[in-house]
Amino acid sequence: MIKRIFLPILFFTALLVPDHSFGQDKNNPWYISIGVNAVDTYPVDEDNRPLTGGFLNEMYNFEDHWNIIPSLSTIYVGHYIGSGFSLGVRGSLNKIDKLGDVSVDDLAYYAVDGMFTYSFRDAINGEGGWFDPYLGLGGGYNFVGDQPSFGTANGTVGLKLWLGESVNLNLSSTYKHAFEDKYVKHMQHTAGIGFVFGGTDSDGDGIFDKDDECPDTPGLEEFNGCPDTDGDGIKDSEDACPEVAGLPEFNGCPDTDGDGIADPNDECPNTAGIAALNGCPDADGDGVKDSEDECPNEAGPEENNGCPYKDQDNDGVLDKDDECPTVLGTVANNGCPEVTVAVLEEINVQVRTVLFDLDKATIRKESYETLNSVAEIMKEYPNTQFLIEGHTDSQGSDAYNMNLSKERAASVKEYLEGQGLPSSRLSSQGFGETRPVATNATAAGRQKNRRVEISLID
Structure with a gap:
């Protein structure tokens, strides 16, 4: 029966588990697992007494030695402490009809165990990962049939296979050592589905507040939970133009005309220009931007509104300097004719x-x-x-x-x-x-x- 239940689960788990980070950690500190448990007294004693076959002998002989009831029979609740360590409590119930190779009447079995575990997930995969082996140490109280309750020291080997960010398949084997021979030493195996919870995500962006630099504003994982409203790859807090997609070299602002001057600093953002004129063009290169140049295609000084000075009389003296602009003169006489x-x-x-x-x-x-x-x-x-x-x-x-x-x-x-x-x-x-x-x-x-x-x- 055990083979029919768990081998298909293990097979499909290996196929379906995606390759990304999840698990119990500081963001999801609480963990609960429910499932079934099996109790086996056979592979726990090296004295080869009638009830046992020697330590770890036939440990996974499901059909001959395991005691299991076909219903949910175990629950575990744990809390993440930090650095891979967790502390939890497990409660179990079962019916014992086999003590090693000896059949017995259905003996009631109850156990409450405390467990201190360490996960090797981060050490193997880096942070997160779907493959999560762990070791556990602890102790518990067990009740078997009419025997008085007895304590055990427990050692656990387990494996969690994460099916998603908060769900896993949890498999474990625990050796429970009773310190007096009159009590039953035994192995307890569990298989269950586990869930992590307890993290706070105020803005609902999938990044918990502890790791969210902008916990009250939905954001992106690559920006530690901070938003990038315009989607230009620059988070809003570092984006000078957070509502308009731009370029990193302009602190997130666009350069619509491609003149190398960001739009907020460009007086002519839709027409390529030069930095000296705050992004406005100067077609004739006279230092007067075209919008203020009365002669945009003919170089002229600013004081003449960008137009060249005329020399109406063609005497070589510009009208602005010519005291006789309409009469041919000489340079020496300021553009006026000289008396010969x-x-x-x-x-x-x-x-x-x-x-x-x-x-x-x-x-x-x-x-x-x-x-x-x-x-x-x-x-x-x-x-x-x-x-x-x-x-x-x-x-x-x-x-x-x-x-x-x-x-x-x-x-x-x-x-x-x-x-x-x-x-x-x-x-x-x-x-x-x-x-x-x-x-x-x-x-x-x-x-x-x-x-x-x-x-x-x-």
């Missing part, structure tokens, strides 16, 4: 013909056209300052000539200002008779000395 010797001579040829009333500073009307022409030429040089000089001949006193030259120069200056020339560009000065260009001894020479000239102010 020829131009200045042309001005003076005309201004020397300006006529005044006799001994007065009043310009004659017939000279207006000449001065108008001079004004137009001077306007072509908006960055040039002119000095209007008044000169006389030597007739009259020096003081009189000096005063008259000043007044005539001032009169020409005033007229030119009236033609639109700014006063800031014009100055006047009288030199009297101090700078003659011809002799004052002849009328022709004195006529040349009575003149107005224009020179440049550096």
Whole structure:
């Protein structure tokens, strides 16, 4: 009968047991097992008395020596202590109809045993594993028939085959040594189904609170019970973007545009850009991001909104630096044209013909056209300052000539200002008779000395 019951169980257990970690441990400290027990007095005595066959002789002769009842007949309750050690109590009942080779009337059998066990599971498999052999030591009280109860010292060899994380098949053989010959020394074999329980898993994630770094939040085993909400392989507590899947190099944040700048730090997360502009693009490479660049495909300075400065007159001086942006000029004169010797001579040829009333500073009307022409030429040089000089001949006193030259120069200056020339560009000065260009001894020479000239102010 025993063979028919237990050999198939052992066979299918070996086939079905998966290869992962389970068992009684600190997370599941309580263990209970229920099953059947068999009592055998035959292989317990070396004296070869009629009731025995010698120590361990025919220990597993099920049919000839074992006493067993066909119902649940044993229960074990144990608690895990730590480091593979457990402490438990087992209660058993049976009927004895064989004492060795001698048949007896059904004798009632009751036993209560305490057991201190050590599991070799972790030593063999590493932590956990389905194969779980163990050894046990303890003692108990036994009641057989009408005999008084008697104590025994017990030694146990057992094997648990874990069928799942909390269920196992538990097989054991225990030698119970009675210290007086009048009491029955015997072997007791058990087979049962065991269950572990007692662990606390507050968040229901399958990881007990003792090992759960996040006991109140469902999480994953690889993160010791902590969650990874976005499933990017970085637990939420270390993930800068726990709601959005990202990359380890960005602390769990994404880089949508693949520019090497994490989205939270990227002002343009959907368009590849550069770090200098916080992830925004700069197509023309002028340091102004495209969204603020009025000329995104043409390099230009930031102060001009990313557009290049123009040079309208193509004189080599940019408009921003060109004081005469629409007039061709020179770099030396800040983009404005410079008065050449020829131009200045042309001005003076005309201004020397300006006529005044006799001994007065009043310009004659017939000279207006000449001065108008001079004004137009001077306007072509908006960055040039002119000095209007008044000169006389030597007739009259020096003081009189000096005063008259000043007044005539001032009169020409005033007229030119009236033609639109700014006063800031014009100055006047009288030199009297101090700078003659011809002799004052002849009328022709004195006529040349009575003149107005224009020179440049550096």
